[in-house]
Every structure is written in structure tokens, then in C-alpha cells.
Amino acid sequence: MKNLFVFNNLTKNKEKFEPLNPPSITIYTCGPTVYDHSHIGHARSAISWDFIVRFLRSTGYKVSWTRNITDIDDKIINKAKEVNLHPDKIARIYTHSFHEDMLALGVEWPDFEPHATQYLSQMYDFINELIKKGKAYQIESDVYFSVSASKNYGQLKGQSVEELEKGFERIEPNPKKKHKLDFALWKGIKDKNEYSFQSPWGKGRPGWHLECSAMNYSIYGESIDIHGGGDDLIFPHHENEIAQSESLTGKVFSKYWMHNGMIMVDGKKMAKSEGNFVTIKDALRSVSGNALRLFVLNTHYRMPLNYTNEGVFAAQNGINRLQEALDNYEASNGNMLNIETNEFVKEFNESMADDFNSSQALSVLFKITDLINTEKNKKKKHELQSTLIYLSGVLGLDLQNENLSPNFIRKNILDKLIDNLISWRTESREKKDYASSDKIRDILNNCRIEVKDLPENKYKWQIKL
């Protein structure tokens, strides 16, 4: 394959991709804060990093992917108070929910999934080192990172410290900080009943940015190849990660910084705080996981993506077309695909090698689909189908699986099917055509569906095993 180019937000340029220790690649992406069900925005992010990792692996790189879970956060604590549960339990509930969603979307498990709560001692060490080096200072039970001790603060945001300060003029300054851009590494508790952890500086909680730096350092050491996340994390989150990590090690923290674009709803960013979000679970009630993935892949990962029902339905229809091209695929005929010489693989790889242009890569899948549908020669057709399966797999699409959530099947298929059969049965009974009405009930019984007639032509059904 020809060279891979990736857009690096550090330099704001598309650069030739050259990992630190080829063929190994280390990639860290920011995962969710687990205080509620994940929404389509989280789905886009997860799917984006998933297909990028899959593609890198398909070209021979040995990728180690880490995606964290933020399980210490004020939002988790607030939610816990709201529903009267322990914050730790809230975190576990929504971590589980997130995992369910990832499975439904066909997102592979990352190689490491560190939780903030598991890395507290590493965070303490990290802070201690920074204090020792004079890069951080303790005020009462808080510890702050000193931005003036950081070399290129603002490099990722693309603004100088002076320019950043202007932005901060709108914010009420924290009088404890020496410099208004300084940020908390450790926040001491104000009330002794607060959810907190015992640290060398007293009870408190870690600053948000710290966990990613400490986890990265602990898992991968001083430098990684790629750090990813949503583009809303560029400042301050990623900027601060760079400041902390590079102040500690003196090395470049991440060689490449990649950011996915936001999901928009009616022109506004989808966000919990905007109240304009659609959860992944909701979306999967009307469309398959494959469809949601195609919807995401259809737009380049760095562009904003507007979420509409029309858009995901269009994606579902696109998936249907791809899947139908696989009808009559004989898996037993083996897969004779030679990915080294296959012209479609080549074309696909060239698109993907240009900063992961999945939108363009998808057109190759549809081109193959056209050819499958017109190919008369069985052997050639089988080859084309094998190619389609392979390439869709690189993008994480599972075309040989309907990939529909149980909720989808229940709501859109089963309920309607039973309703229709029963209204047919009711009609038959009204016409005293009992042979037909009994036949319909037999069909349902054969499907383990037991129907009970209720007064006023109502009914209920249940599964009887």
C-alpha cells in the first residue's frame, strides 16, 4: 500500500504517517464519562476510532488501542444524588450500558480500558513528580498545574498564552491560582461528606485531565503514536494533557493528534447539556447497528455530521442493498481473495490512506455491489462477494448479520406481525370462518406465541415455551 497520510491537529496539516516503532502503533482515545446512557455523538466517536484501528490493522500494523472510562466526575456524583445511589454504582451501571452499545455497534473491545478509579496511585505519583519538578503547586488541599512552567502551552489550540488569556477574561478567576490558565490536578473536598479519595494532599478528587496523562504514562510510557477524541476536547482537555505529560517526561506526548467532528442536531452540537440528544439505544430501536455505522462512515470523520431520521433511514436502505448483494453467497466455497493484488482492495486502501476517507472508500463497496448484481459467472461473483465481505469488514460492517437490536425486532416486527395476524383472525371469527381463525392461532402457537382473548376484542400475548 502506498503511504498513509493523517491530519495531525498538532501541526494542522496532513502528514505522512510514520509511527515511532513500526510496525507497532499505540493509540489512546478518550472514552465516555459514565453518568448516563451514551448518545449518537459517543457512537460516532467510538465507531470512528474503531474503523481507524481496524484499517491500520488491515494494512499490517500491530495496533494497541486504549480507550478509557471516566468514572470519577462531578456529573456522576450529581446523578448519584439525584437517584440516591452510590456514585460507584452509577458508574458501573452506565459502563455496562456503554458496553452494550459498543457490542450492538460492532465496536471492537479496546486492548486496554482503564478506569480512573483504578489509577489513583499512578495519579498521585504523577502529581508528586510534577510538584518535585516545580511544575505544580499545592494551595491548601488543592494542587494546580503551573501553565507558565509549560513550554508550548496553547500549541494544540493554536493560540498563544496571551490569546488564551483573553478568552479567560470572561470567566470569574479562581483566587487560589497563581495564573488564571492554571488548572487543577487535585481538588480537595469542601464538605467532608463528599465522595472523595484519600491522597497525599488530603481527601479529594483528581482533576479531569490528569487521568488520561497518568493512564497513558502507566500503560504506554512516555510517548504514544496517536491520541484521539472529539474535537470538543481539544481545549482545554487535550491541551492540558500535553502540558502535564510533557512537563513530566520532557518528551513529545503524542506524535499525532486526531479529532472527530461532532454530531449536530438542527445545526447545533448534540450534547447532554443541550438536551438535543438521541441515545444509541433509542436509535437502535428504529435502525440496525450496521445502519448507524454506515451513517457515520458516510461522512469524513473530521466533518460535522447532522443527525436526522431521514439520514439514518437512508443508511439502513444502503445497508439493505449491500446485504442483498450477498444473497446466495456460498461461504463453503472458501475465500480466494488475494488482498495484495485485488484492484478493489487497492482502490479502497488508497481512499482510506488519505486521512481515512471512509466516504470515498464506501463508494468502492457500492461499485462492487453493482458488479455482483450483474455478474453471471458464479466463480467471479463469489470472488466479488468475498471482496465485499472483506472490505466491509475493514470498516466494521457485518453484512452477514442482520445486526438488529432485540428492541428493534420486538417493536418493529414482532408486535406488528402479531397484531396483523390477530386482526385477520378476528375478521375470520366475525365471519364465523373458524377453520381459518383456528389455523391462524395454530400458526402463532407453533411460533410459541400464546394469545389470550380479552373482552372488547382486546388481547394479550406471551411467549410460551
Add this chain to the structure above:
RNA sequence: GGCGGCAUAGCCAAGCGGUAAGGCAGAGGUCUGCAAAACCUCUAUGCGCCAGUUCAAAUCUGGCUGCCGCCUCCA
């Protein structure tokens, strides 16, 4: 206020100097008992607006207009 991004058919969207990929939707036709799927044909002389550079611009430059993001938690 500071910084950054985006504007391409009915909808989504790629293209990044050589004369508009792809998907969805739509129209007509073939096939079919009727459908569905599939196949064939059609659907932007034009890429927000105005100038400029060039043999050549959606693509480069400048200026407008509109929308969005970050600077506060956020994928």
C-alpha cells in the same frame, strides 16, 4: 471579545487546479400472476455571493454573507 471550522442536486456526501464519486429519495422501462429485489435509462452547464490569479478554479487569493465549534462539563 479571542481563535478555528463549514457552505456542492430534493436529502446525505466525496472531490482540494484539468472540466462534478457514491448513497438515499424520485421518474420511465425490463423482469414478475401481482409485488419485492435486481437490471437499464434519466435526475447539478454548475459547487453561498462578488472580484481576482491562471490556458484552465468547486478546488488558489482577497472581500462579503450565512451557519457552527472551542474559550464552562462535553465524543
